[in-house]
Amino acid sequence: MTTDEKTEAHPVEFELNGRRIRLQVDPRTLLADVVRHEAGLTGLKIACEQGVCGSCTVLEDGRPIRSCITLAVQVDGSSIETIESIAGHSADLHPIQESFQREHGLQCGFCTPGMVLTAKALLAENPDPSEQEIREYLSGNVCRCTGYVGIVASVRDAARCTRSARTSTVGTEGEGV
Amino acid sequence: MVAVEPMAPVATAESPAPYIGRKVLRSEDPRFLTGRARYTDDVAEPVGLLHAAFLRSPHAHARIVSIDASRALGIDGVEAVYTQAEVSGVLGDFTTTLPMPEVKTITRPILNSTRAYWVGQPIAVVLGTSRYTAEDGVDALDVEWEILEPLMDAELLLTDPQEPMHDAFPDNNFAHIEYQMGDVDELFAKAAHTFSKRFHQGRYMAAPLEPRGVMADFDPSTGELTVWSSTQVPHFMRSLIAGPLGIPESTIRVIADNVGGGFGMKCHVFDEEAIVPAVSKLSGRPVKWIEDRYENLAASSHAKETVCYLEAAVDEAGTLLALRGRFIGIGGAWPSHPWTSLVDTVVAAQHMPMIYDLKAVGYTVDTPVTNRCPTGAYRGVGWTVVSSARETFVDEIARELDIDPVEFRLRNCIPDRPFTTVTGQTFDGGSYQGSLRKVREMLDYDAFRKRQAELREQGRYIGLGLCAYVEPTAWGSDIAVQQGFKNAAYFDAASVTMEPDGSVTVTTGMHCHGQAHETTLAQVAADTIGVTLESVRVIENDTARAVYGMGTWGSRSAVIGGGAIMRAGRDVKANLQRMAGRAMEVAPEDIEISQGVASVAGMPSRSMTVAEVAAFAYYGGDSRPDGHEPALTATRSYDPDPAYSNGTFAAIVEVDPQTGEVTIEKMVICEDCGVIINPMIVDGQIAGGVAQGIGGAMFEDLVYDGGGQFVSGSLMEYLYPSATEVPPMEISHIETASPVTEGGIKGMGEAGALGGVPVLNAVADALSPFGTIVIEKAPLRPCDVLELIERARAAGPAT
Numbered sequence: 001m002t003t004d005e006k007t008e009a010h011p012v013e014f015e016l017n018g019r020r021i022r023l024q025v026d027p028r029t030l031l032a033d034v035v036r037h038e039a040g041l042t043g044l045k046i047a048c049e050q051g052v053c054g055s056c057t058v059l060e061d062g063r064p065i066r067s068c069i070t071l072a073v074q075v076d077g078s079s080i081e082t083i084e085s086i087a088g089h090s091a092d093l094h095p096i097q098e099s100f101q102r103e104h105g106l107q108c109g110f111c112t113p114g115m116v117l118t119a120k121a122l123l124a125e126n127p128d129p130s131e132q133e134i135r136e137y138l139s140g141n142v143c144r145c146t147g148y149v150g151i152v153a154s155v156r157d158a159a160r161c162t163r164s165a166r167t168s169t170v171g172t173e174g175e176g177v
Numbered sequence: 178m179v180a181v182e183p184m185a186p187v188a189t190a191e192s193p194a195p196y197i198g199r200k201v202l203r204s205e206d207p208r209f210l211t212g213r214a215r216y217t218d219d220v221a222e223p224v225g226l227l228h229a230a231f232l233r234s235p236h237a238h239a240r241i242v243s244i245d246a247s248r249a250l251g252i253d254g255v256e257a258v259y260t261q262a263e264v265s266g267v268l269g270d271f272t273t274t275l276p277m278p279e280v281k282t283i284t285r286p287i288l289n290s291t292r293a294y295w296v297g298q299p300i301a302v303v304l305g306t307s308r309y310t311a312e313d314g315v316d317a318l319d320v321e322w323e324i325l326e327p328l329m330d331a332e333l334l335l336t337d338p339q340e341p342m343h344d345a346f347p348d349n350n351f352a353h354i355e356y357q358m359g360d361v362d363e364l365f366a367k368a369a370h371t372f373s374k375r376f377h378q379g380r381y382m383a384a385p386l387e388p389r390g391v392m393a394d395f396d397p398s399t400g401e402l403t404v405w406s407s408t409q410v411p412h413f414m415r416s417l418i419a420g421p422l423g424i425p426e427s428t429i430r431v432i433a434d435n436v437g438g439g440f441g442m443k444c445h446v447f448d449e450e451a452i453v454p455a456v457s458k459l460s461g462r463p464v465k466w467i468e469d470r471y472e473n474l475a476a477s478s479h480a481k482e483t484v485c486y487l488e489a490a491v492d493e494a495g496t497l498l499a500l501r502g503r504f505i506g507i508g509g510a511w512p513s514h515p516w517t518s519l520v521d522t523v524v525a526a527q528h529m530p531m532i533y534d535l536k537a538v539g540y541t542v543d544t545p546v547t548n549r550c551p552t553g554a555y556r557g558v559g560w561t562v563v564s565s566a567r568e569t570f571v572d573e574i575a576r577e578l579d580i581d582p583v584e585f586r587l588r589n590c591i592p593d594r595p596f597t598t599v600t601g602q603t604f605d606g607g608s609y610q611g612s613l614r615k616v617r618e619m620l621d622y623d624a625f626r627k628r629q630a631e632l633r634e635q636g637r638y639i640g641l642g643l644c645a646y647v648e649p650t651a652w653g654s655d656i657a658v659q660q661g662f663k664n665a666a667y668f669d670a671a672s673v674t675m676e677p678d679g680s681v682t683v684t685t686g687m688h689c690h691g692q693a694h695e696t697t698l699a700q701v702a703a704d705t706i707g708v709t710l711e712s713v714r715v716i717e718n719d720t721a722r723a724v725y726g727m728g729t730w731g732s733r734s735a736v737i738g739g740g741a742i743m744r745a746g747r748d749v750k751a752n753l754q755r756m757a758g759r760a761m762e763v764a765p766e767d768i769e770i771s772q773g774v775a776s777v778a779g780m781p782s783r784s785m786t787v788a789e790v791a792a793f794a795y796y797g798g799d800s801r802p803d804g805h806e807p808a809l810t811a812t813r814s815y816d817p818d819p820a821y822s823n824g825t826f827a828a829i830v831e832v833d834p835q836t837g838e839v840t841i842e843k844m845v846i847c848e849d850c851g852v853i854i855n856p857m858i859v860d861g862q863i864a865g866g867v868a869q870g871i872g873g874a875m876f877e878d879l880v881y882d883g884g885g886q887f888v889s890g891s892l893m894e895y896l897y898p899s900a901t902e903v904p905p906m907e908i909s910h911i912e913t914a915s916p917v918t919e920g921g922i923k924g925m926g927e928a929g930a931l932g933g934v935p936v937l938n939a940v941a942d943a944l945s946p947f948g949t950i951v952i953e954k955a956p957l958r959p960c961d962v963l964e965l966i967e968r969a970r971a972a973g974p975a976t
Contacts (some may be wrong), residue, residue, distance in 0.1 A: 043212020
């Protein structure tokens with residue numbers, strides 16, 4: 001698209017990590033660019049710009065989406081969550097992030113925000129995924145460093161920890177399998 | 178001639194080390210996990226920043242008659258358009274060569290706006306107030322191209338001379354190299370069996386997830402240039418751009434704080450890394466260019482593509498006597514800067530022997546130039562290429578002679594001790610046979626063969642493939658020569674400082690882009706000095722903050738960085754011991770330092786913390802020893818003797834003969850990198866390499882059509898393996914300490930990239946019931962697998 005096509009700025013309003021933001025954007029503006037450059041949250045990464053690699057993953061109302069092929073105007077009225085907010089205010093790391101450190105689920109770190117958010121969505125849908133289910137759910141997120149061994153182990157570890165935390169809060173003994 | 182030269186093992190280590198060898202979690206992880214790591218595109222932008230977009234050649238070979246920028250400059254937000262005419266005023270040429278008589282030298286403008294030699298070559302650069310407007314500006318450039326015939330068939334170029342693409346290469350061949358050691362011809366003449374094959378390793382590349390990116394800020398008032406770049410070699414890049422820019426190295430700062438993967442691709446110094454600073458100087462504004470994926474795939478650096486002809490002479494007893502090789506690298510329009518296209522071909526040729534005890538080797542190497550993207554380094558330069566060719570060949574010979582592939586390798590394998598190959602490589606001892614035996618045991622080999630036979634009865638085809646290897650690591654000067662880089666010289670340096678409060682700052686000339694140096698090199702420093710891990714901070718990736726060095730590539734950082742830290746750390750420790758001895762009134766030799774406490778040997782109650790000793794050293798006044806230098810700091814460099822790792826990879830696959838689909842069931846691996854600093858990091862490097870190797874063997878292919886058009890320009894054509902293609906892995910370790918390096922460490926960052934080789938062999942093994950299977954190319958796509966089956970069926974059953 002070139003600027004000789006007449007475009008008008010569109011209003012867009014959505015929730016970003018719990019805070020309402022309101023902007024006027026050129027219709028061709030990508031969500032990824034709004035989050036990175038307007039909101040200054042550079043955790044999401046741009047690696048393929050065509051929705052293949054998953055580095056730009058953010059959660060829209062809890063579901064993983066590709067912010068590099070999503071126009072900002074498309075998320076009007078939604079709630080967007082990025083890697084910067086998932087640990088919450090009280091902790092340094094979210095339990096999934098802790099598992100990624102414990103099980104060596106990252107090397108260069110570029111795919112990591114997308115990987116962690118996708119893992120969060122998976123565990124919300126399926127608290128006890130098999131190895132194959134983990135691999136299939138993450139198959140839209142490319143990692144060039146780890147060969148996925150550490151990532152799969154991290155997600156399994158996170159699932160185990162989450163289940164066992166849940167079990168202990170309802171007062172029963174034992175760790176999930 | 179094969180020489181066996183056992184080296185006397187060097188007496189090792191003082192006391193058992195508390196950190197080296199332990200699974201220490203990565204101290205750098207939190208910033209990546211929380212999205213706070215700042216890669217080049219995330220760095221706070223200087224005020225007044227302009228964004229650059231490149232006009233790149235859409236043609237393989239063309240003359241540029243004219244470039245009209247008037248429409249582009251009419252767009253709101255497009256601030257400047259620069260071509261060679263302007264850029265050459267502030268930027269000189271790149272001269273690329275290797276210091277070897279067989280190698281030619283090319284000097285070329287870094288931005289060439291008059292002639293295009295490959296699809297993706299930068300032709301002009303547009304600066305805009307946003308990336309969106311800069312790209313609009315590129316789209317609005319009116320360019321008149323005069324299309325020329327491209328040179329695409331590299332093999333044909335060697336026999337059918339064409340008009341030279343560059344005056345520097347009259348025969349269109351960057352280098353022709355010949356080598357022979359031992360009486361190759363006689364061994365072939367007398368051999369009971371001779372075999373030959375042609376293997377075409379396809380073109381693939383690192384394609385790190387973070388593309389390249391450069392931001393430059395030239396300050397005309399001070400002459401200082403700051404460059405942020407996604408590079409593996411910040412100091413080395415500074416050295417190579419300083420000359421063409423005419424700016425002293427002391428006034429250039431290169432920052433590469435967080436880099437999203439490199440794998441060798443980012444150890445080159447790219448044209449854009451010089452052009453972006455040049456246009457910052459021209460425009461008087463900070464400029465940022467972030468590569469998109471098309472640019473990365475089409476126009477960064479490609480790798481590996483080589484046509485290999487191999488011949489083997491084998492005696493009656495199944496002993497490999499000699500190998501002949503001919504390696505034709507499918508080069509790009511010019512050699513990558515500065516490593517050149519020889520990183521694949523010459524290194525491949527030198528690594529023909531690896532684990533095999535050969536009496537003679539002869540080879541030729543050619544690297545013709547074609548109208549393609551330049552080729553350069555990618556994880557496991559050259560030796561991954563020759564391993565694909567040789568290891569598939571070895572299996573084919575073993576099948577032909579009806580010898581089990583493990584048995585064939587063991588029969589021909591060098592002994593598990595230091596060994597000098599016929600190509601002059603001084604292996605420093607390893608588990609060459611031991612790792613093969615270990616993998617055979619891990620596989621439960623006989624049980625696998627039984628299961629394979631049973632499944633074949635049911636019409637299912639599983640296969641097992643192997644690749645045994647010796648990995649050249651830690652590129653210092655001597656090992657570079659042993660890889661065929663004659664007259665090369667490499668080293669690295671580290672600075673270790675104990676601060677007045679007892680904390681320790683380490684800087685090195687290495688570069689971390691995922692290898693966890695902040696953790697592993699801290700382990701080394703902590704053990705060397707005797708302080709806690711938490712008290713050590715490792716700083717790299719910034720020429721203004723770290724000592725000069727050559728960056729990270731070629732599996733060099735654990736050995737060279739680690740070794741330089743050990744040397745500098747020992748100097749600091751000796752100074753600490755002098756200070757503590759003075760303070761506690763004993764001889765320095767009687768001071769032991771452990772976990773941040775200096776105590777008198779045999780009297781643990783007499784002790785000081787290192788913080789107290791450091792404060793005494795810096796500020797202790799007259800009570801300090803005479804002639805003492807207060808600062809607890811040392812900078813040392815290290816150029817190690819050659820250190821070679823080794824190991825064995827195995828893959829188990831199932832092939833669907835109806836569709837050609839290959840499913841990799843698992844990988845079984847035994848590696849030996851000498852003394853392991855952190856086993857978690859070693860496993861991670863292996864696993865990541867394996868995924869890339871699988872990519873090159875099965876999926877990733879950079880394709881040009883006959884007219885030189887690049888047709889793999891997105892991740893929908895260039896297929897990364899995902900979590901569903903890369904299998905689970907079982908990794909074991911043998912530790913044969915190097916007798917020649919500091920700490921017995923060997924490098925190990927690249928061998929994983931051989932992970933695709935056993936997959937090729939496993940496919941052949943799975944398909945062997947169909948007839949004679951010869952793997953002639955990689956990647957092996959499903960259609961290639963179907964072709965293997967058809968050809969085997971047509972040729973009739975295997976003998």
